[in-house]
Amino acid sequence: MKIPYLSFEYQHGLMKAQLKTACELVIESGWFIMGEYLKKFEREYAKLSNTSEAIGVANGLDALILALKALGIKEGDEVIVPSNTYIASWLAVSAVGAKPIPVEPNILTYNIDVEKIEAAITYKTKAIIPVHLYGLSCEMEAIMELSAKHNLYVVEDNAQAHLATFNGKITGSYGHLNATSFYPGKNLGALGDAGAVTGNDKDLMEKVRVLRNYGSEKKYYNKVKGINSRLDEIQAALLSVKLNYIENLTNSRKIIADKYNQELANIDGLILPTVNQGATHVYHIYLVRTKNRDGLMQHLIDNGVIPFIHYPLPPHLQGAYNDLGYTKGDFPLAEEIADTCLSIPLYPGLTNDETDHVIHSVRSFFK
Template sequence: MSTASAAGVIPLVDLQAQYRALKPEMDRAIIAAVESGQFVLGPAVEQFERDFAAYLGVKHFVCCQSGTSAIALMLRAAGLGPGDEVLTTPLTYFATTEGIVEAGAAPVYADVDPRTLNLDPAKVEAALTPRVKAILAVHLYGQPSDMDALAALARRRGLRLFEDAAQAAGSVHRGRMAGALGQAASFSFYPGKNLGAYGDAGGVATDDDAVALGVRRLRNHGCDVKNHHLLAAGNERLETIQGAVLGVKLPRLDGWNVARRRHAEEYRRALASIPGLSFVEEAPGMISNYHLFVVRHARRDALLEFLRARSVMADIHYPLASHLQPALGARRGKPGQFPVAEKACAEVLSLPMYPELTDAQIERAAAAVRDFARA
């Protein structure tokens, strides 16, 4: 048996370790939700909505089935749809684009800052078209986008500004919480997120009463009152159990994020000065929750294979930019259109990151990267 195998696999994220630490309280919360006999929305979801809104410092938080549906419902509730374009980043999970398309709008893209890999405000302004009605800024890997610059641009050009905060629960932008920086923000509580449910879950944060009402209506068959349908809107309601799970986890989020930041500092120390390896930079005034810890290397694919052979389960976020995805059909872009994002897609690599990660695991992962550099 190899040394790596004997030491065990280092997963990208370890949800079993988190559950073991929460088991008594989590089991009680889930059993209570089941015993309540309410399985859709209900008191557990309502309590989490109040608590997460207070955590973010916004008036409203409205839960729904996923982060993807949160984007679509948010945009629809804000009045965006067919004939409108929404500008976003090509370097993100494709769900950002899917949410725009599901709202009936069309995605357009601008290139990213080579240091942070978030939207470059100067490139955003250059990419605006007459049909662009909104900017959807993604807080990639947990680091907030430059919302001050984007907000100034949006005001100057008469645009709406929204956040895709799927990866940014607990992140901070110059003293304000990510998710409280635009007209509204979408969140994902996919299990692997910093604040994750035990299944798909999402929601929308906003200070806008009309947007909050619209999302509540759109998630629930177009109803404000049962059996009185104002819209044919579909069903995006959240399960009661997920509200209970998130309610147990929310008080621990800040502590978990502190642990992630500590792990990121240790990675940076252990990986400093390795030829060919660089880091995604954290911009001044931003406090990332380090949903992912991402490095860059020109021989990324070879490095990934090397690490996995040593039981370090690194991964790629994301290997193909959104504008090049086949799903876009006639709106699909061309290679070279957004060179910074496309170069990042060829180089980025996510190393294992979760609160329960040990110093020994970090050192083992870092040692494997160093071994690759020496090979």
């Protein structure tokens, strides 16, 4: 049995005819940028996110950059970021000239440790970027309380957590502005790069809207220095189709994750995902940890199961951030996670037999 880390076959099979029709309708319309399909998707995604507005942009990194720009984050400012995250969360801060200030994760949830944030705040701190990593919501109420206490902005990185909640409130609706990605592998994925900014502040959202379109409200008239980052009509139309399936597909993920949680529990040397009180997990990634990660990885591959590592090297040790002067040991929890983590296959359409084979393969390694 061969089980890939990720497959789109099942979910795209459910909606293939609708996806084709959506593309045809856009082609027939003759309008490909900033049209009615984008407006439709923005309304639909805002409703899903429980925010007053959503603005479609080219990708998730641009969404973060545009949010920070709209908030006035600039050179000389500091932005608190997780030490354990995909590098895009840091790159967005660097792109506006600010400095990323890493804070270690909670070793059980892998999300930024709320109790460690306050110690990292200085007079230069202007914002916090909590990342709902792997699909588990951060402790947003405590983060928002900290931001209010210190007069800081919050930009949620919601790229991996569509439909996750904290204390019943959906992620991507807490922050002053929030960013998400619709990269194809995300729980809500386009058929190419795509992203969005969500929020409830009309003035801030208008700034994002202008910034994404060359800094222009009216064609050829530019109020500010903007960028070209617009979600195109075809991707918007495809995402509108996928929105109709997101709840059922998310439930499929949870069912598979529940089976993993039950069948892989109590294995000595294997750490499973933890869901903290008040949070929900939508399992964009099912991540396990073990000291013999490389051995487990090879064993799974030998048994036809293809795992993945999210992420093998934390941002502070990447060559891109040599200028910050960090060395190995500066953020030991992020480094420990990077050295011990392994993501096993979990996607809608993974059959019971395939799930059982993954479980058997993991268990046989630890025997």
